[in-house]
Amino acid sequence: MRNSNVFFKDVLGEIKKIEKIPEQGCTSEVSMIVTGDGTYILKSAFKEKYREWLKLEAEVLESLYFQRPIPVPRFYGFTEEEHASHLLMSFEEGITLTAALRNAGTNQEKRRLIRSFGLFIFQLHNQEPVFKTDSDWLETQLKRARKYAESGQADGSLELLEQLIANKPEHVKQTMIHGDCTTDNVLVVDGEVRIFIDVAGMTLGDPRYDEALAIRKFRHNPELVSAFYEGYTRHRVTDDEFRYFEKGLYEFF
Numbered sequence: 001m002r003n004s005n006v007f008f009k010d011v012l013g014e015i016k017k018i019e020k021i022p023e024q025g026c027t028s029e030v031s032m033i034v035t036g037d038g039t040y041i042l043k044s045a046f047k048e049k050y051r052e053w054l055k056l057e058a059e060v061l062e063s064l065y066f067q068r069p070i071p072v073p074r075f076y077g078f079t080e081e082e083h084a085s086h087l088l089m090s091f092e093e094g095i096t097l098t099a100a101l102r103n104a105g106t107n108q109e110k111r112r113l114i115r116s117f118g119l120f121i122f123q124l125h126n127q128e129p130v131f132k133t134d135s136d137w138l139e140t141q142l143k144r145a146r147k148y149a150e151s152g153q154a155d156g157s158l159e160l161l162e163q164l165i166a167n168k169p170e171h172v173k174q175t176m177i178h179g180d181c182t183t184d185n186v187l188v189v190d191g192e193v194r195i196f197i198d199v200a201g202m203t204l205g206d207p208r209y210d211e212a213l214a215i216r217k218f219r220h221n222p223e224l225v226s227a228f229y230e231g232y233t234r235h236r237v238t239d240d241e242f243r244y245f246e247k248g249l250y251e252f253f
């Protein structure tokens with residue numbers, strides 16, 4: 001980590017404080033850096049698969065730097081060393097939706113948070129595409145899934161993968177998606193979901209994947225599911241579609 005600070009020295013200037021943040025994800029190590037004129041987040045990855053993802057995340061953030069309709073952290077730099085990659089971005093206020101739901105005192109507060117999550121994803125899916133692609137998102141994901149399964153980097157088996165290839169859901173229009181749209185990967189400010197983080201998978205893709213991952217934690221609570229769909233009013237995944245994405249494709253990522 002000390003090395004990466006050298007790489008980012010021109011951006012950061014004198015560092016006053018650097019510390020690992022309490023809430024860590026599963027693919028990276030995240031630190032907060034305080035300098036004379038700002039607060040930053042340094043996200044570092046060490047495993048090959050996660051270094052690739054971090055690079056994608058850097059590319060997404062960089063290309064969204066001047067396009068602000070989609071709320072994401074600001075990109076400040078990306079660097080690759082022999083055994084690690086590092087992404088420097090803006091520190092954003094807020095707590096993850098997972099933490100906000102855990103802290104919520106009442107059911108009503110939970111419903112409000114989840115409605116706001118639904119609306120936030122609705123806005124992303126209705127957004128003019130910012131990235132262009134000619135390829136079919138699901139095809140690309142299935143190819144990546146095979147690569148991970150064959151190299152022992154996935155929970156999903158090759159048998160499951162064959163089932164997913166043979167039983168693709170009916171095609172829907174591709175939209176902007178987050179690509180790992182769980183309650184861990186959005187931040188809440190003042191009781192509302194305000195910003196996407198962990199955006200390596202943000203691209204033009206299948207909106208049902210976001211929808212399935214978004215509702216996975218409260219799928220069996222009808223009250224919370226209906227709160228979600230008060231905000232997310234464009235589509236409802238069927239049980240089969242939910243299974244395909246959440247119990248199927250997600251096993252490889």
Ligand SMILES: Nc1ncnc2c1ncn2[C@@H]1O[C@H](COP(=O)(O)OP(=O)(O)O)[C@@H](O)[C@H]1O
Nearest residue numbers: 023024025026027028030041073090091092198
């Ligand atoms: N730009 C940011 N501003 C503030 N906190 C952040 C930022 N990026 C990440 N975090 C914090 O770090 C945690 C892990 O980050 P995340 O990008 O989700 O990593 P992972 O890919 O390992 O899941 C998040 O839950 C959040 O608490």
Ligand SMILES: [Mg+2]
Nearest residue numbers: 025184185198
């Ligand atoms: Mg995450």
